[in-house]
Each structure stands twice: as structure tokens, then as C-alpha cells.
Amino acid sequence: MKILVTGGAGFIGSHVVDAYLELGHEVVVVDNLSSGSIENLNPKAKFYKMDIRDSDIEDLFKNEKPDVVNHHAAQMDVRKSVEDPIYDADVNIIGSLNLLQNCVRYGVKKFIFASTGGAIYGEQDYFPADEDHPTRPLSPYGVAKLAVEKYLYFYKEVYALNYVVLRYANIYGPRQNPHGEAGVVAIFTSKMLKGEQPVINGDGFQTRDYTFVGDVVRANVLALSYDKSDIFNIGTGIETDVNTLFHKLKQLTGANCDEFHGPAKPGEQRRSVISYEKIYKTLGWKPMTSLDDGLRLTVEFFKNKFKSQFDN
Structure with missing residues (x-):
């Protein structure tokens, strides 16, 4: 079609x-x-x-x-x-x-x-x-x-x-745009690989379903x-807070940066996580990629992207 x-x-x-x-x-x-x-x-x-x-x-x-x-x-x-x-x-x-x-x-x-x-x-x-x-x-x-x-x-x-x-x-994943405000995985990964300091908004305990x-x-x-x-x-039905995400990405990138917190963003949602039960029962869909595997694939993508830019 x-x-x-x-x-x-x-x-x-x-x-x-x-x-x-x-x-x-x-x-x-x-x-x-x-x-x-x-x-x-x-x-x-x-x-x-x-x-x-x-x-x-x-x-x-x-x-x-x-x-x-x-x-x-x-x-x-x-x-x-x-x-x-x-x-x-x-x-x-x-x-x-x-x-x-x-x-x-x-x-x-x-x-x-x-x-x-x-x-x-x-x-x-x-x-x-x-x-x-x-x-x-x-x-x-x-x-x-x-x-x-x-x-x-x-x-x-x-x-x-x-x-x-x-x-x-x-x-999140390969090809996500690391510029702007959206996409914390891409933003953190990009900054870590460039030797820059990522900023965690607020206390970092706000959760999302990655x-x-x-x-x-x-x-x-x-x-x-x-x-x-x-x-x-x-979604995955699993909550992950931003601090946890930061430390997983720091380990994967080998970055030498501290856990730095900036001011909380006004109106930012505290917790967000959704159930996939309906689409699983109806269409058989379920998430197949663990957060650790997905982050590893994402970091590999950004490493290759930055390497090719550097080589050029």
C-alpha cells in the first residue's frame, strides 16, 4: 500500500x-x-x-x-x-x-x-x-x-x-535530536560525549516511562x-527517575562529570508512567528492549555520529 x-x-x-x-x-x-x-x-x-x-x-x-x-x-x-x-x-x-x-x-x-x-x-x-x-x-x-x-x-x-x-x-533512541529541550537521553548522552556538564532539573526524582x-x-x-x-x-509500565538515568548514561559513556542539579522547571510533571496492557491484549504488542539495552544502543549511535563528524 x-x-x-x-x-x-x-x-x-x-x-x-x-x-x-x-x-x-x-x-x-x-x-x-x-x-x-x-x-x-x-x-x-x-x-x-x-x-x-x-x-x-x-x-x-x-x-x-x-x-x-x-x-x-x-x-x-x-x-x-x-x-x-x-x-x-x-x-x-x-x-x-x-x-x-x-x-x-x-x-x-x-x-x-x-x-x-x-x-x-x-x-x-x-x-x-x-x-x-x-x-x-x-x-x-x-x-x-x-x-x-x-x-x-x-x-x-x-x-x-x-x-x-x-x-x-x-x-528515546538513535537519531533523537540532542538540541533543544526535548529528549533527556539524547541531551545527556550528547553532553557527556562532548565533555560538557549535563544539568538535572530539580531533585532528579521525577520519573518517566522511557x-x-x-x-x-x-x-x-x-x-x-x-x-x-x-x-x-x-510504553513500558516502568518508571525511571532522572538521577538513575544520569548514572546509567555516565557509566555507558565513560564520562567524567558530576551529578549537577539546576532549578526545577515550573509545572513539570512529577511522575509519568503508562500501561501497555490494552495493546498487548488486542495486538500482541509489548516492549522488547530493556532500558539498559536501549541506552547502550543509543550511546553507540551517538559515539559513531560524533566520531564521523570528527573524522570529517
Whole structure:
């Protein structure tokens, strides 16, 4: 089938593109390269440098006629969404609606949406959160993702557009962008390998559910053959605090840096961890990569990347 992957030059999207191509699908990528990178892009995919908010996207749908849209393009920085909620909504809500309207116009059969399990539930009532947990997002980013989920329900009921929502935990792995505020694993790894001092926000006991990108890709593959519309958490159900993460990465990188704490970020969620029980019962998905193995693979990637940059 023909699959349009938005954000297909980005961290998670590019891995999804690779997997879809390997399975023999035809893949079209849309990415404005604001956070994605050409070096992530699979040369076998057809690439359009384009913003999901562009009116020109209709011509792409008209010409390419994708069967499935896998939507990973996003403004994904939670803190940036707090600073500029209008921009966040423009990209994450209006951009998504631009895609959905074209899906209806041009007969797309399925819409796979990368949502957030890390930000959509807010401060949790119980741990790990399942899909029935109340949604009380504490950031405009989380609000926007929830809004798109609600729109997907509307498009399903009114236009019969099937959808699968994947609510991601904190995803890490090779190709993650170490610049900016998002992605503590990539940020810490990059700084440690460069001999710089990572900064732990607050006391470092805030927890997240760190999930390896390779496991996330398998969920995106399974979503292709699921013939119903539903919402699934993609996480490990295991909490890890930032201090623990710091020491694991310090050991793997061999860095000579201290555990340095800066001020806590205002409004930062204290604990976040999600259950994968529903998708395991429905599609047989479960996380296969332990945190130690995933971190090792991530550090190896960054070591090779920095080595090649140094060699050049």
C-alpha cells in the first residue's frame, strides 16, 4: 500500500519509514525539516519538503493518493508550547486538520496518529495510567494532542475514516535530536560525549516511562493491519527517575562529570508512567528492549555520529 508519513525525516518518523519500506510498502514523506534531518531520510521514500499547514498539501494528496496517513509531524517541545500556545495549536491542531480534510477529500482509508501518553494524562491518579485514566493535560502540547484525538473520533463517525491513536511514553533512541529541550537521553548522552556538564532539573526524582524507538516502530507496523479504530498506550509500565538515568548514561559513556542539579522547571510533571496492557491484549504488542539495552544502543549511535563528524 501507499503510506504518507508526515515528519518522516524526524527521529521517530524516519524509523517508521524504514520499517514500512522494508515491508514492501510505497512511502511518501512530508517534512519541513524544522527538527527533522535529511540524513535521517530513507532514499527509497519519495520526499516532499513541505509544512503540514501548507495549502499545497492538497496537490500532494491529489497526485499521490495515499491509502494510509501516518502522522508524526508536530511541534513536540512541551516547554515551547507553554511559551507559545498559539504556535503550538497552529502546528498540532490546524496542521492535523489540514491533513484530515484532505484524507476525506481523497479517500484515505486509515489515519495513524502519534499522540502522547507522557503529557495527556497530567498528574496521575494511579500508576501506570491506562487509556481510561482521566485526561488532564498540563501543557498546551498535551491539550492539542487530545484535541486531535477528539477530531479523529468526529472524522470516524461522520466520514468513516478509520484511525489508530498511539499514545507514546518518553521515546528515546538513535537519531533523537540532542538540541533543544526535548529528549533527556539524547541531551545527556550528547553532553557527556562532548565533555560538557549535563544539568538535572530539580531533585532528579521525577520519573518517566522511557520506551525504545524500535519498540515504537513495531506498534506503527501493527497499526497498519488493525481494522478498527482505537487508542493505545505505547510504553513500558516502568518508571525511571532522572538521577538513575544520569548514572546509567555516565557509566555507558565513560564520562567524567558530576551529578549537577539546576532549578526545577515550573509545572513539570512529577511522575509519568503508562500501561501497555490494552495493546498487548488486542495486538500482541509489548516492549522488547530493556532500558539498559536501549541506552547502550543509543550511546553507540551517538559515539559513531560524533566520531564521523570528527573524522570529517
